[in-house]
Amino acid sequence: MTDFMEISPGRHHGKRLYLACMLWFFGRAVQAAARVDDGVKSEFAAMPDNFTFCLGAFPSGPYMVVGKDAHGRVRHLGSSLADRTIHLHLMFKHPALLFRVFAFQENTPVANARNRLYVLGDVPQACAVVRIIDMVQVFLLPRFLAKRAVKRYPAWPLKRRTLIRAQVYARAFAGL
Amino acid sequence: MVIPDYYEFSSRALIMAGHDALEQIPGLLLSMDAQKPMVITDQGVRRAGLVDILLQALDSRITVKTIQDDVPADSDLKTVHTLAGEYKKYGCNAIIALGGGSVMDTAKGVNILVSASSDNLLAFSGANALTHTLNPLVAVPTTAGTGSEVTRVAVISDTDNLRKLLFTSDFLIPDAAILDPRMTLTLPAPVTAATAMDALSHAVEACLCLGRNPLSTAHAHEAIALISHNLLPVIRQPDHKPGRLALATGAALAGMAFSNSMVGMVHTLGHAAGSVCHAAHGACMAVLLPYGMVYNLHKTQPLLADLLLPMAGADVYARTQPADRAQKAIDWVDRMNQRLHQATAGAHAVCLREIKSQDGKSRVTGHLLPKIAHTALGDGSIFYNPEDLDYDDCLMVLEAAFDGAPLDPSRVKKG
Ligand SMILES: [Fe+2]
Secondary structure, eight states, rough: OOOOOOOTTTHHHHOOOOOHHHHHHHHHHHHHHHHHHHHHHHHTTTSSSEEEEEEEEEETOOEEEEEEEETTTTEEEOOOOTTTTSEEEEEEEHHHHHHHHHHSSOOOHHHHHHTTEEEEEEEHHHHHHHHHHHHHHHHHHHHHHHHHHHSOOOOOOHHHHIIIHHHHHHHHHHHH | OOOOOOOOOOOOOOOEEEETTTGGGGHHHHHHTTTSSEEOHHHHHHHTHHHHHHHHHHHOOOOOOEEEEEOOOOOOHHHHHHHHHHHHTOOEEEEEEEHHHHHHHHHHHHHHHHHHHHHHHGOOEEOOOOOSSSSSSEEEEESOOOOOOTSEEEHHHHHGGTTTEEOOOOGGGOOOEEGGGGGGTTHHHHHHHHHHOOOOOOOOHHSSSSSHHHHHHHHHHHHHHHHHHHHHHHHHSSTTHHHHHHHHHHHHHHHHHHHHHHHOHHHHHHHHHHHHHHOHHHHHHHHHHHHHHHTTHHHHHHHHHHHHHHHHOHHHHHHHGGGHHHHHHHHHHHHHHHHHHHHHHOOOOGGGGBBOTTTSSSOOGGGHHHHHHHTTTTTTGGGGSSOOHHHHHHHHHHHHHHHHHHOGGGGSOOO
């Protein structure tokens, strides 16, 4: 059995790089929002300390890992699943399916309803993480894109739309 | 119908439906080489004489090894583990689940353990954790509601940790669902009403929610027609066998629909009310269904309009202006609840505060509504709802449903 076809993982380099960059920046923005936004803060507050979740694509990434440390501080933990206990996985079944979401072709609830991802872990915590992802998307994206990414574009007060959003952006770039 | 870019549908249960369907069980078990079944049921079913009817339908080729009738109203982890022990003790090789949703889900849990020779059900919780076919399981529903006899879902309470464990897998779909009207003939009117409204809510949510697809919608529309045309006649004449069979068929069809497309906020809020106040699931569904339809109206208008045809029939559908059909479908569900309320001498609840326990006490009290709203935010079905819901939205709907007040569509945030 030697003449099987070798499947090369070399295609779609561009999409993979795009996804890796998006997830990297998104992870930093989650960390930033957890510091400055009350809505994101309170979702994290309900989670236990030392809780780690990842968002990514099966079978080999890319991934975004975010966690709460022993002191309750929320941190972006990079893109590797190695040597970590992950308590909650939100895993798309193929990188192309994750790409559809990050290219705004399909939003997360629709992808979920179409069975495009699997969720391993506690369901209430998964609900909270999805709400966090929604809020961070609204912070990061211009309105016309965010409207495609979330079910309902929220009516946030002016301060949250301007000042807090600017802080999320600044901290995400600076990695604070 | 807009075809989604992608969808999945599976429905592999053999349906054996008819006025002598029970008599098909021996041949069925033999064909699966499963002559030594365990019967799982509850005491209410046993008192109603349904176990005797089942045993009479089995013949000498089948040896029922044991009959376990201790399943509580809410399927729980301890019962599942105990029953799995009994299954092994008596050397059974199949399960006949005779009962409502709790019995079915318990039987599914037992079947996971005995098929995998495991003593830890937690290891199999969540989505698609099962990787092998299970032992033969024959489901004989004694209510026409949950649809669990055909679904890929089981919900089992972990009472020690105050949570409900969800199991989903195609392997959980029973090998056969036996729909025999003799099993529902003696069901009291309020239970018939509430369970049928549960089935109706499965069908309606299957049509409206984000996982909808042409196959689930086809099943759901037929389910709505069967339930709509047969529920009141059966309430008025409980021993109406064709009507009973139609309701059982409707519930199974609705089960196939929602097992694939999932359900939304009606179940989100209903599950939460169930776990916070132990309010009966069917009763919650009946009350909350019209609220879920109003809440999602702006996102699902054409889908809702289509429901008027199976609900009210061709005459009413044709007489109603297209623009009015969605609202008319909502009104039709409201009116169905009112009629059921009258036909059951007030036992069928039309608002949350009317949902009573068996000793007549109110299950849902006003001060628990915030807790229900909070719990709802952690229910997975919330994702499948067409419109988003935050805590304030959940509370707004619950407060209206508590008193039976209409939900003002202008108060629904539309983004
Ligand atoms: Fe239900």
